[in-house]
Amino acid sequence: MGAGIAHAFCVAGAAVxxxxxxxxxxxxxxxxITAALDRSIAKGSTQETLEALTGRVTVATDYAALKxxxxxxxxxxxxxxxxxxxxRGVEEQLDGDAWLxxxxxxxxxxxxxxxxxxxxxxxxxxxxxxxxxxxxxxVVLAPSTSEELAGKARGWAEALGKTPVVVxxxxxxxxxxxxxAIALEAMRMVEEGVASPEDIDTAMVLxxxxxxxxxxxxxxxGLDVRLGIAxxxxxxxxxxxxxxxxxxxxxxxGELGRKSGQGFFTWDE
Numbered sequence: 001m002g003a004g005i006a007h008a009f010c011v012a013g014a015a016v017x018x019x020x021x022x023x024x025x026x027x028x029x030x031x032x033i034t035a036a037l038d039r040s041i042a043k044g045s046t047q048e049t050l051e052a053l054t055g056r057v058t059v060a061t062d063y064a065a066l067k068x069x070x071x072x073x074x075x076x077x078x079x080x081x082x083x084x085x086x087x088r089g090v091e092e093q094l095d096g097d098a099w100l101x102x103x104x105x106x107x108x109x110x111x112x113x114x115x116x117x118x119x120x121x122x123x124x125x126x127x128x129x130x131x132x133x134x135x136x137x138x139v140v141l142a143p144s145t146s147e148e149l150a151g152k153a154r155g156w157a158e159a160l161g162k163t164p165v166v167v168x169x170x171x172x173x174x175x176x177x178x179x180x181a182i183a184l185e186a187m188r189m190v191e192e193g194v195a196s197p198e199d200i201d202t203a204m205v206l207x208x209x210x211x212x213x214x215x216x217x218x219x220x221x222g223l224d225v226r227l228g229i230a231x232x233x234x235x236x237x238x239x240x241x242x243x244x245x246x247x248x249x250x251x252x253x254g255e256l257g258r259k260s261g262q263g264f265f266t267w268d269e
Contacts, residue, residue: 001103002075003032004131008160010037010056011046011132017058017065026059033057036132045132063093071156073125075103078228083107084115091116099149101125105176106229109169110142119144123153126173129221138175139166171236172229180229183214184244190215190264191246197264215264219257223264227251 006016010033018033020026037053040046046053058065066072072094076086083102091100100122102112113119124140137157141150150166157164167174186200195203201213218226227248233241250256250263257263 001127001129001131003029003036004129005073005075005103005127006033006057007036007040008127008131008162010053011040012160015056015058017060017069019060019063019065022061026061030057030059033059040132063089066090067093067095069094069098071099071101073101073103073127075127078104078107078225078232080107080111083112087112087122088115091118099123099152101153103127105225106172106180106232108171109140110144113142113144120146121149123149124169124173125153125156126175128175135162136175137162137164138173139164140169140173141166142169172233176229177233177237179214179217180226180233180241183218183226184230184241184247186214187218187244187246187264191244219263219265219267221257222259223247223256224251 002018006018006029010016018026018029020029034050034054038050041048041050041053072090074083074086074090076082083104087100087102094100096118098121100116100118102109102122102124103126104112104124105126109122109124113122116122119142123142123145124138126138126140128134128136137160139150139153139157154164154166165174171177172180182204186204189195189200190197194200197215201215204210204213212220227243230241230243230247234243254260255262258267261267
């Protein structure tokens, strides 16, 4: 997600700084961003050269590299302790007039804001995977989010060529709550032998005009990510979000979806 977000801002004309945990992760991120920018050029999404685009991207391993940034979007994994540590560390490096956002897809933006010194300058910017192809950004407002930031967040989404939807902070917001509910029920149907993953997804694509079925979407997002979100939603909203055993079993076997080559579908890429 971090590489996708960096790509979106770079193509829109921004100078981008990406911070990764170590040199290996930084090099991998640079490769993903460069490949995504190259695809955008091939598709005609930008008239700039690859050299010009990559020249606006800096990859580092220290939060200090973020100091010049006017906006920082945190995109670490869906772990509350990890996110709070990252957000605190980033905020310490930023000027007082910088803005900070989280790409969380389910955790409480208000709870994350509570660990910050300037919670009024913090909101949720929930991007969707794959970021270059998605046209939606969910702007999540915590009780502490300033009206100025709410307006700026909508403007940022539109500047990236995406459509913002604005929601107040609640478990799973709007998109994850609905998307996960459908995906979990689809998993239960597979578990119960109701239909194959292929036929369940085809039913949603053709019958309800979903661009991608719920199980293939789960593979793209990552089964481990979906499991974490479901566990959080179950803890806050109740048993209707309890992860089915088939999801737990697949994650335990390392069948994480597209990134591992196997999930509810087999991926060759």
